[in-house]
Amino acid sequence: MIAQFNPPQRLLLGPGPSMVPQSVLDAMGLPLLGHLDPLFVGLMEEVKGMLRTVFQTTNPMTFPVSGTGSAGMEFCFVNLIEPGDEVVIGINGVFGGRMAEVAERCGATVIRVEAEWGRIIEPEQIAQALRGRSPKLVAVVHAETSTGVLTPVQEIAQIAHNAGALMLIDTVTSLGGVPVCIDEWGIDAAYSGTQKCLSCPPGLAPVTLSSRAMEVATNRRTKVQSWYLDVNLLNGYWGSDRAYHHTAPISMNYALHEALRLTLEEGLESRWLRHQENHLLLAAKLEEMEMTLTAQAGHRLPQLNSVAVPAGYDDAEIRRRLLNDFNIEIGAGLGPLKGKTMRIGLMGESSSAENVGRLVGALKAILPA
């Protein structure tokens, strides 16, 4: 007979999931309601409202997709793209590459605008790619989780709109950690995840679509290739009809409700400031240890710190010791950065001076000066 699972208390300082406040864990243990129960419908409305505040948008079509962040990515592409559409995608890490892959599976012609991993997508690169083109969509990763850089999406959105394109951004790692201003920046579509700076367990993907994006999604020539992610059907459930579409993950929505509540209780600006302060603290400590942050200076994410693996060390061994001897998780480098960088997440609840101290103490024990 298999025993009950009894995980240790890890300090999660990787690229997500981040630490989850106790009241969010407690929310998942609340008694279940049916997915059409008027009280659950009330919760859905509050979740939508709080997501709008966090995304800084008035978009009615703002809700959590019943899947993880990558399902949110797929939601945006399957609804906005039809076979033959042209899409310009910025690729400076894993998630830009994933967007291109997803777009191609929707039949898009993808124009790739690439930057070295660890550097931003320069607005000028997008402007150049758009010369003589009028693609349907420009898509860029706001906060690249694989490298730790923050691309200036507001400028890019302006350039995209001037070319008549919709603007899509990946905010999986940015939402709740740095400013995400959907309406002010003119973003037409964005997706996120719950397990990063919102500090909720993984399992839902907050998304938002502007009225322009909704117009595109509702006036397609072809049906959306995914039934599960078709916004025209989802609108029946998350909109005012409350028509049954699928059974929403009830407990995960309880958790997101509580996580959003705590986010707004702290206040977005205080939360961004806290992320910034703990990032600066970590950066100072790492500098003392002669460890180098690798993301482009001036564009570093406070919530995801890519650090060069110290010369002479095996990053897998460092991570293994952190996990086994100190119960601390950090992330590996991905793709071309595998073995070269490690990723330290200070996301949501994980972002505290105490946690920086614990990590630095452990690193000092593992990497003696």
Added chain:
Amino acid sequence: MIAQFNPPQRLLLGPGPSMVPQSVLDAMGLPLLGHLDPLFVGLMEEVKGMLRTVFQTTNPMTFPVSGTGSAGMEFCFVNLIEPGDEVVIGINGVFGGRMAEVAERCGATVIRVEAEWGRIIEPEQIAQALRGRSPKLVAVVHAETSTGVLTPVQEIAQIAHNAGALMLIDTVTSLGGVPVCIDEWGIDAAYSGTQKCLSCPPGLAPVTLSSRAMEVATNRRTKVQSWYLDVNLLNGYWGSDRAYHHTAPISMNYALHEALRLTLEEGLESRWLRHQENHLLLAAKLEEMEMTLTAQAGHRLPQLNSVAVPAGYDDAEIRRRLLNDFNIEIGAGLGPLKGKTMRIGLMGESSSAENVGRLVGALKAILPA
């Protein structure tokens, strides 16, 4: 400021979610691990193993898709179907219709084999549809949640295989409540949900693919249209490579682990028997009240009981009173059965003599003789 959510304790006797045991709710509150943590990987292996036992299969490719039951349906179709493939689908309720819709969005040519809602798909109907045809796939709903009938899928699988087709079944409502024998019956693909007879919250979709199905999925001419649901990529994460694909819903997997553990602790046969006994108890009580079960006699699901709305009553009013005055949820009729039937679920933890007693008591108060 929005208040913490504080749902009442409902008795869930609808078409799912069902009641969830306390230890499953508690499991979701356990501390999070990273999705690549060796301890989480160990849990994934245990979940896969227990799912194999519950599905009664040795299929290596047996795991929970990170979405709800409908994502499991889409997983099966997107991986097995390519544009132009012919598919025979049995339609005797909502979920057969949904399969046809999903298959068409994959570019399939769908041959619909229809039966009146509330009746089974007769094996002979499938045999007839297959005459002179060799479709790639035959798909049937094992337990139709919208009507409460159990279709004899074993016979149909035999017929499908004789025609050279793969056999796919929807086991969303059957798994854990009535026998599901993937290997013995020769089923090539099946999907389920967690929130029915497994009594776990909604959010994951257990699936299983036979080696024949895997051969089809891995030797496609075209890429799987969904990146999120591509089994070739998912195999990298849930298989032995442990390559990052997406962030699994950690807490939901904790819950499923505990729900499967409890299911196997009870034993599959005891569990099926319990569902059958409480169904017979409910049926006897309803008969005393002159209420009629509407699904085809001899093929009724013990876990989902469709009942005719008593003459002179408004079903919405009955359901509203059950919910508001007695904290009991039952389901409405769907599609052509809307307003004509109500659906009483006795699924998993919800299936008990005590719950039957509570419901019957409430119905007697609402529908005086």
